[in-house]
Amino acid sequence: MEFNRQLLVDSLQAEYKHQNLPFSLHIFDNVSSTNQTLWQLIDQGEKPGCVVIATQQTAGRGQWGRQWQSPTGGLYLSMAIAPKLEATSSYQLTLATAWGITAQLRKCGIPVGIKWPNDLILDGRKLGGILTETKVNQGQITQAVIGVGINWANQVPETGINLQLWQNSHNSQMFHHLEILTSQVLLGIKSGIECLQVEGINILLSRYLDLLTNMGDQVYVNNFLGTVVGVTQEGNLRLRITTYDSKAAVTPEISVSPGTISLGYRQTPV
Ligand code: BTN
Numbered sequence: 001m002e003f004n005r006q007l008l009v010d011s012l013q014a015e016y017k018h019q020n021l022p023f024s025l026h027i028f029d030n031v032s033s034t035n036q037t038l039w040q041l042i043d044q045g046e047k048p049g050c051v052v053i054a055t056q057q058t059a060g061r062g063q064w065g066r067q068w069q070s071p072t073g074g075l076y077l078s079m080a081i082a083p084k085l086e087a088t089s090s091y092q093l094t095l096a097t098a099w100g101i102t103a104q105l106r107k108c109g110i111p112v113g114i115k116w117p118n119d120l121i122l123d124g125r126k127l128g129g130i131l132t133e134t135k136v137n138q139g140q141i142t143q144a145v146i147g148v149g150i151n152w153a154n155q156v157p158e159t160g161i162n163l164q165l166w167q168n169s170h171n172s173q174m175f176h177h178l179e180i181l182t183s184q185v186l187l188g189i190k191s192g193i194e195c196l197q198v199e200g201i202n203i204l205l206s207r208y209l210d211l212l213t214n215m216g217d218q219v220y221v222n223n224f225l226g227t228v229v230g231v232t233q234e235g236n237l238r239l240r241i242t243t244y245d246s247k248a249a250v251t252p253e254i255s256v257s258p259g260t261i262s263l264g265y266r267q268t269p270v
Pocket of ligand 1: 064078
């Protein structure tokens with residue numbers, strides 16, 4: 001499948017009017033991983049705003065060291081950024097990206113939600129995911145690569161959904177072209193990172209929580225039942241646990257890190 005660069009540029013240019021685009025676009029048919037290719041380009045001197053797009057990947061990287069199946073028909077891209085952020089806050093980049101893309105797709109009429117920490121959810125199934133990688137020097141992030149995979153027309157596993165099937169059943173043509181989806185995802189990443197850097201983590205978190213599908217979910221952690229009440233600035237899930245001491249119910253709060261528990265799939269907020 002050919003990727004139409006001009007269609008992507010025109011769609012981005014419609015947003016930036018007469019300004020120069022803040023992206024330098026590198027489009028490939030096939031790479032092992034767009035994140036990996038982007039790190040190579042950064043090593044060769046490419047700057048923040050550099051974007052790698054591929055129509056397929058042979059070794060797509062998922063979260064927690066998993067593989068990301070990447071046949072043609074999916075969207076695979078990575079963007080270089082140079083955020084002013086301490087390494088201990090690196091997860092904020094993932095939260096910001098998840099919020100930015102979700103909000104952007106919702107503006108386009110697709111009712112996407114977020115499943116903690118970084119899954120994009122549609123009709124209760126996984127539409128896409130985000131993998132952020134960073135380089136750190138003396139406790140500060142010097143460079144970051146934000147990788148995004150979205151199911152557009154590719155085959156998906158049972159817990160997944162692709163945008164084309166959803167659009168067919170909802171009479172929507174918004175993302176008839178992969179290039180239009182790509183432009184909206186790039187704008188979404190940019191607006192999410194800008195929100196974090198300009199408005200700060202508290203505002204970003206409150207927007208993220210508005211689109212989080214897991215608020216109020218009940219999950220077991222170490223045999224205790226907890227209710228999801230939020231997300232910390234480090235990206236941990238906040239759970240209110242109900243236990244009983246000898247006299248009354250007590251409800252301490254705990255937080256769990258990304259990757260330590262897995263939440264199920266459910267409907268997106270309307
Ligand atoms: C997840 O596991 O949910 C995150 C998946 C992220 C996949 C994308 S596809 C483009 C970019 N390049 C990669 O190798 N991975 C990310």
